[in-house]
Amino acid sequence: MSVRLVNMMHSFLSFIGHINKKWYIGVDKAVEYILEMRNITKVFPGVKALDNVNLKVRKGEIHALVGENGAGKSTLMNVLSGVYPHGTYTGTILFEGKECSFKGIKDSEKAGIAIIHQELALIPSLSIGENIFLGNERAKKGIIDWNQTHVQAIRLMQKVGLKENPATLVKDIGVGKQQLVEIAKALAKNVKLLILDEPTAALNEEDAENLLNLLLELKKEGITSILISHKLHEVLKVADSITILRDGRVVETLDKHRDDISEDRIIKAMVGRELTNRFPKRTPKIGEVIFEVKNWTVYHPLIEGRKVIKDVSIKVRRGEIVGIYGLMGSGRTEFAMSVFGKSYGKNIRGKIIKNGKELTINNVRHAIENGLAYVTEDRKSAGLILIDDVKRNISLANLGHISKKMIIDENKEIYVAEEYRQKLNIKCSSVLQKTGNLSGGNQQKVLLSKWIFAKPDILILDEPTRGIDVGAKYEIYKIINSLADEGKAVIFISSELPEILGMCDRVYVMNEGRIVGELSREEASQESIMRCIMQSIKEVV
Amino acid sequence: MQHVKDVFKNNIRQYAMFIALIVITIFFQILTKGTLLLPMNVTNLVLQNSYVLILAIGMTLCILTGGNIDLSVGSVCAFIGAIAGTLIINMKMDVGLAIVICLLIGIAIGVWQGFWIAYLRIPAFIVTLGGMLLFRGLTITMLKGLTLSPFPEEFQQISAGFIPDVFKGFGTNLNITALVVGGIISIIYMIFQIKKRAEQKRYGFEVVVLPLFIAKIVLVLVGINLFAYWLAAYKGLPIILVLIGILVYVYSFFTIKTVPGRYIYAMGGNEKAAKLSGVNTNRVLFFTYVNMAFLAAVAGIVFTSRLNAASPQAGMNFELDAIAACFIGGASAYGGIGTVTGSIIGALVMGVLNNGMSIMGIGTDMQMVIKGLVLLLAVAFDVLSKNRARA
Numbered sequence: 001m002s003v004r005l006v007n008m009m010h011s012f013l014s015f016i017g018h019i020n021k022k023w024y025i026g027v028d029k030a031v032e033y034i035l036e037m038r039n040i041t042k043v044f045p046g047v048k049a050l051d052n053v054n055l056k057v058r059k060g061e062i063h064a065l066v067g068e069n070g071a072g073k074s075t076l077m078n079v080l081s082g083v084y085p086h087g088t089y090t091g092t093i094l095f096e097g098k099e100c101s102f103k104g105i106k107d108s109e110k111a112g113i114a115i116i117h118q119e120l121a122l123i124p125s126l127s128i129g130e131n132i133f134l135g136n137e138r139a140k141k142g143i144i145d146w147n148q149t150h151v152q153a154i155r156l157m158q159k160v161g162l163k164e165n166p167a168t169l170v171k172d173i174g175v176g177k178q179q180l181v182e183i184a185k186a187l188a189k190n191v192k193l194l195i196l197d198e199p200t201a202a203l204n205e206e207d208a209e210n211l212l213n214l215l216l217e218l219k220k221e222g223i224t225s226i227l228i229s230h231k232l233h234e235v236l237k238v239a240d241s242i243t244i245l246r247d248g249r250v251v252e253t254l255d256k257h258r259d260d261i262s263e264d265r266i267i268k269a270m271v272g273r274e275l276t277n278r279f280p281k282r283t284p285k286i287g288e289v290i291f292e293v294k295n296w297t298v299y300h301p302l303i304e305g306r307k308v309i310k311d312v313s314i315k316v317r318r319g320e321i322v323g324i325y326g327l328m329g330s331g332r333t334e335f336a337m338s339v340f341g342k343s344y345g346k347n348i349r350g351k352i353i354k355n356g357k358e359l360t361i362n363n364v365r366h367a368i369e370n371g372l373a374y375v376t377e378d379r380k381s382a383g384l385i386l387i388d389d390v391k392r393n394i395s396l397a398n399l400g401h402i403s404k405k406m407i408i409d410e411n412k413e414i415y416v417a418e419e420y421r422q423k424l425n426i427k428c429s430s431v432l433q434k435t436g437n438l439s440g441g442n443q444q445k446v447l448l449s450k451w452i453f454a455k456p457d458i459l460i461l462d463e464p465t466r467g468i469d470v471g472a473k474y475e476i477y478k479i480i481n482s483l484a485d486e487g488k489a490v491i492f493i494s495s496e497l498p499e500i501l502g503m504c505d506r507v508y509v510m511n512e513g514r515i516v517g518e519l520s521r522e523e524a525s526q527e528s529i530m531r532c533i534m535q536s537i538k539e540v541v
Numbered sequence: 542m543q544h545v546k547d548v549f550k551n552n553i554r555q556y557a558m559f560i561a562l563i564v565i566t567i568f569f570q571i572l573t574k575g576t577l578l579l580p581m582n583v584t585n586l587v588l589q590n591s592y593v594l595i596l597a598i599g600m601t602l603c604i605l606t607g608g609n610i611d612l613s614v615g616s617v618c619a620f621i622g623a624i625a626g627t628l629i630i631n632m633k634m635d636v637g638l639a640i641v642i643c644l645l646i647g648i649a650i651g652v653w654q655g656f657w658i659a660y661l662r663i664p665a666f667i668v669t670l671g672g673m674l675l676f677r678g679l680t681i682t683m684l685k686g687l688t689l690s691p692f693p694e695e696f697q698q699i700s701a702g703f704i705p706d707v708f709k710g711f712g713t714n715l716n717i718t719a720l721v722v723g724g725i726i727s728i729i730y731m732i733f734q735i736k737k738r739a740e741q742k743r744y745g746f747e748v749v750v751l752p753l754f755i756a757k758i759v760l761v762l763v764g765i766n767l768f769a770y771w772l773a774a775y776k777g778l779p780i781i782l783v784l785i786g787i788l789v790y791v792y793s794f795f796t797i798k799t800v801p802g803r804y805i806y807a808m809g810g811n812e813k814a815a816k817l818s819g820v821n822t823n824r825v826l827f828f829t830y831v832n833m834a835f836l837a838a839v840a841g842i843v844f845t846s847r848l849n850a851a852s853p854q855a856g857m858n859f860e861l862d863a864i865a866a867c868f869i870g871g872a873s874a875y876g877g878i879g880t881v882t883g884s885i886i887g888a889l890v891m892g893v894l895n896n897g898m899s900i901m902g903i904g905t906d907m908q909m910v911i912k913g914l915v916l917l918l919a920v921a922f923d924v925l926s927k928n929r930a931r932a
Contacts, residue, residue: 343817365819374817382817385810387877396807397818399800406800411744450818 033094034059034193034224035080040091042075042084049075050089051248057193057226057241062219064227064235067245067270068469073228076245077195081115082108096192112192116182118201118467124171128162129153131170132185156184160214176207183214187223194218195226200234201467204327204495212238230469232263244269271471279502280474282481286505287318290489291458296350298338308334308345310513316458316489321480323504324493325529331513332493333377336460340374341367354458368397373456375447377463377493379440383447386436390428391417393435393446397454420449424479441472448479459483460491465499477503497526511536558870558886558919565890569897576900577893580775583768588700588847590892591781592618592840596863597870597884598792599836602829604867605796607809607876609658609665611830613672614837614863617650618856620676621841626689626851629696636695640842647838650676651831659827673860681853690850700847704778715770716777723769727762734758781843788836793881805829809876865912866891869919890915 035057042050050072057063065073078084080093082102093100095111102108105115122131129149138148153166162180170178179199186194196215200208208231215225215238229235235242244251244266251269254261267278298309309331316322326332337344339352341364352359354370361367367374376382384393394417395402402412417431424445428438435446444464451459461480465473480503484490494500500507507524509517509532517532569577576582596614603609621643628639650672657668691697708717734754741748748754772778796802807815808822816822840859845851870887872879891912898908 340817341819363819363821364817365821368819376814376817381811382813385807385814385877387873388806388810392803392806396803396815396820399803403800407798408800408803410798411740411746414746415744 032059033057034096036094037076037080038092038094040076040079040089040093042079042089049248050079053091053245053248053250055243055250056253057224060219060222060224061240062215062225062227062238064229064239064242065245066229066232066235066242066266068471071245071270071469072248073245074197075248077115077197077226077228080108081105081113081195109189112190113195114186114189114191114193115195116179116186116197116199118198120175120178120182122170122178122181122185125169127167127169128157128164128173128181129166131181132156132166132188134185136185136189152188153184156187159187160184161210161217174207175202176204176210179203179207179211180214183218191223193224193226195228197228198230198467199227200229200231204329206327208234230467232266235266236261236263242266246270246272267470270469278470278474278498280478280481282485284319284321284505285485285487286320287487289315290318290355291316292351292353293339294351294353296335296339297348298334298345299347301344301346308513309338312350312510312513312515314491314508314515316491318487318489319484320505321484321490321492321503323500323507323524324491324510325495325497325500325507326493326510327495327533330510332510333462334513335510336374336462336491336493339367340364340372340460343374368454368456371455371457372460373397373451373454373458374460375451375462375464377466379443379447384435384443386434388435389432390421390426390435390438390446391431394420394431394449394453397450401453401455416453417449420453424449424452425475439472441468441475444468444472444476445479448476452479452483456488458489458491460493462493463495464492465494465496497529500529501525509533557922558883558890561919562886562890562893565893565897569893569900573897573900577897578771580771582896582900583771584775584779586892586896587782587785588779589896590888591700591785591847592844592859593862593866593888593892594785594885595788595836595840595843596859597866597888598788598881599833600860600863600867601870601872601879601881601884602792602796602805603665603833604864604872604874605805605809605876605879606826606829607812608874609826609829609876610669610860610864611654611665611672611833611837612669612860613650613654613676614833614840615856615859615861616673616676616680617647617834617837618841618844618859619680619853620650620683621647621838622845622848622851622855623680623683623689623853625696625842625845626692627683629692630689630851636693643842644835644838647835647841648831650838651834654834655827655830658830659823659825665830680855684851684853686853688850688852692846692849696846697849698780698846700781700843702780703776704780704783706777714774716773716775719769719773719777720766722778723766723773726769727765730761730765731758784839784843788839789881789885796881801825801828806877809873809878811877862888862891865916869916871923874920887919890919 033056035055037053037055040050040053040055041048053072053076055065055076065076067073075084079089082104085103086101093102095113100108100111102111108115123134126134132153133149138145138152150166157164157166157180160180160183162177162184164173164177170181173181183194199211203211212234215227218225227235227239239256241253241255242261243253246269251272254266292313292315294313296309296312297307300306300308312335314322314324324332324335334344338348339361341361342348343364352361359370361370361372380386385396391413395413399408402409402416414431420426421428421431426438426445426449427442435443438446448464464480465476468476480490480492492500492504501524504524505521507517507519507521507529508515509519509529511533514536516536517529519528519532566577596618600611600614603611624646625639625643628634628642629636654668654672657663658665703716704718704722706716706718708721711717738748738754749757772782796805804815804820804825807818807820808825812822841856844855848855866888867879867884868874868887869890870879870883870885872884894912894915895908898911
């Protein structure tokens with residue numbers, strides 16, 4: 001009905017538009033917003049998470065929402081989708097011109113708003129088809145029509161470019177494809193506004209690329225999207241407008257066609273200061289070779305006979321930051337974990353040499369005792385004990401240092417934790433605060449503290465800046481630099497090219513379980529690294 | 542002051558349960574017209590619940606490793622009772638030697654179950670459910686379905702005996718030994734607290750203000766000595782109370798202060814992270830279950846002694862009492878959260894409820910209903926207060 005009303009208004013306006021063209025344009029612009037959030041304020045005990053936020057999203061555009069962690073992006077989206085029900089915030093929400101008062105997610109879904117969270121809400125043990133229609137089953141009187149489910153699932157999967165059997169279980173497909181299932185699930189509900197919270201955080205570049213193209217595809221079909229992302233190059237690629245949040249307020253909204261947009265400008269608005277250099281400067285003081293891995297071969301732990309790591313050899317010098325660049329699935333994490341006390345894989349062969357002596361490392365304890373540290377890429381599920389406080393997390397890998405005859409000196413533990421809190425600038429109420437209540441960047445600092453406290457000579461950092469904001473990244477980089485300056489050897493694994501180029505003294509390029517290139521700082525560039533990967537693919541074919 | 546606040550926040554559940562215990566005690570003290578806290582009844586209360594207290598200690602550790610429970614402990618208690626009966630009554634074996642054998646068999650049972658749980662990673666629920674049937678069956682086979690009784694005086698003393706009064710009461714009706722032990726514990730407690738405070742100051746940490754510190758010590762000292770007086774007014778210190786006291790102290794110390802204890806919490810908090818930090822989680826899980834079976838053997842001996850019989854039906858539902866005590870006492874069903882003292886408080890809450898209701902003449906049927914509700918409400922309180930803290 002409202003569509004007809006708008007049409008009528010249109011013809012009426014175009015008639016009087018002759019009389020006052022200026023006025024007509026003004027009104028026309030007003031009706032093309034699919035969403036308007038006006039003066040939204042949301043207060044938590046002690047914190048104003050959102051302060052008078054205004055957000056206008058045009059129909060059919062891709063609107064990016066950027067800001068540091070804690071800037072209020074997720075809170076704003078939770079207000080919109082009804083996670084925080086009407087009445088717990090102040091301000092008004094207009095969706096398709098109508099004022100909304102959502103009491104829960106069900107309400108917002110009914111209106112045509114779907115939110116896809118960072119942590120996917122799929123059920124691994126159910127099939128793709130079942131997941132797509134979860135809570136929205138193709139059923140008559142409560143009895144599921146499997147044929148309809150199947151047929152419609154295939155149609156939706158085609159739409160999102162997912163080539164799989166709808167009967168395949170979700171746990172058997174990769175993260176990239178799972179993301180597509182989530183989108184198909186949203187489309188099944190006739191979504192008009194799609195909200196994606198960090199959709200590419202867990203994807204490799206190829207899958208991320210596909211996802212972004214899909215968004216552009218959906219845009220052509222008239223679906224509006226709000227994209228929350230830390231990856232600014234993605235934002236620049238697809239977004240029509242960008243709203244930047246800082247400390248719960250809107251800094252500015254940029255329009256692709258009107259404003260001059262660059263990463264630097266966005267970063268400046270996000271952090272509120274000029275970040276002249278995203279990577280802190282450092283003069284490397286590189287010493288002798290301290291750590292070597294030779295002819296390292298690892299087999300898959302479950303699939304018989306599949307080689308995951310093939311004859312990899314690397315070496316690291318004292319005071320050196322060595323990058324391992326590889327896409328997800330290139331074997332970088334598997335390599336690092338298999339070196340770190342055989343935490344991954346089986347039938348592991350090869351040599352580990354430290355200071356010229358060959359080591360036999362059979363478990364994590366050995367690895368730690370021999371001066372190795374591995375900072376996992378997955379801090380929540382494999383790095384930290386989120387229900388424990390900061391101090392217990394920091395001390396866990398080196399309890400020997402704070403105990404005598406197996407008895408822990410808790411005062412010493414607090415003292416040590418306090419030292420790291422100050423040194424790494426961890427923002428927490430005290431070292432007795434629960435780690436789970438900290439922001440991503442601060443959690444990462446706790447994880448780093450834990451491994452620095454383990455007093456390693458060789459640090460393997462696996463995606464140390466994943467999912468944290470620009471400001472915190474800079475601090476982590478500084479920490480990494482200072483570790484190298486202390487004479488430690490750092491192995492820096494990342495799938496973000498700028499980071500590898502900005503931080504590393506030397507870069508190994510990894511693909512399909514092999515080292516396919518070794519480049520010095522001078523040689524390394526986006527092109528040269530990509531060339532290594534392309535060449536290796538050709539060689540294999 | 543932030544430190545102190547965080548400490549309080551992290552332990553709010555325990556304080557709440559402790560307060561609940563006091564409230565429930567006062568409530569029944571009034572309803573039973575003072576019978577509940579009669580010196581004789583207080584002693585009884587301890588004896589009656591001794592086996593649950595012992596089992597709850599072990600169960601706490603199991604739950605800490607990741608919400609794992611042990612369903613076999615009741616059957617293990619009965620099995621150990623049957624062995625004790627066979628050895629002591631039928632074979633006339635020396636009581637001391639028989640107890641040692643019983644404890645060793647307990648450990649062997651733990652090795653058996655721990656192997657399946659920790660190294661083959663069969664869910665603890667399944668392995669111990671199997672153990673529950675297995676050991677009950679073995680008990681009945683061994684006793685041929687009959688009850689063995691009576692045990693010699695020596696064996697009965699484990700649960701019925703009291704530490705003899707070396708001072709012979711000095712002409713009063715009081716057991717002076719109990720009072721002296723209370724006094725000694727008070728002094729040790731005071732010294733520990735003062736040392737701890739000095740240590741914290743040395744590190745430059747914030748400490749609780751002096752009046753509050755003194756108030757806390759005075760409160761605890763009054764509590765200890767009042768309890769000692771109560772025991773002294775009846776027959777003195779029950780042997781079993783000394784045993785439980787030692788167990789609670791040792792296991793609290795183990796979980797809070799030692800490296801292996803910390804590993805148990807770490808494993809329950811996040812097993813992957815613990816593994817990547819160098820914790821041998823298989824070994825942690827294995828020893829937790831060996832320990833549980835060992836404590837089940839201890840509880841089995843104590844219970845058999847109290848019953849003065851080895852019965853095929855002994856130990857029914859003990860596992861449920863122990864599990865309930867842990868959850869009432871603040872343990873998390875997902876692991877990583879909970880304390881030994883918390884579970885002891887949980888067990889005492891159940892014990893006081895049982896005892897109070899029995900004195901009032903409420904039937905066991907209604908007692909079960911009320912205990913069930915208490916368990917549900919205690920955990921609901923926990924979950925809801927956590928939700929509120931998050932929002």
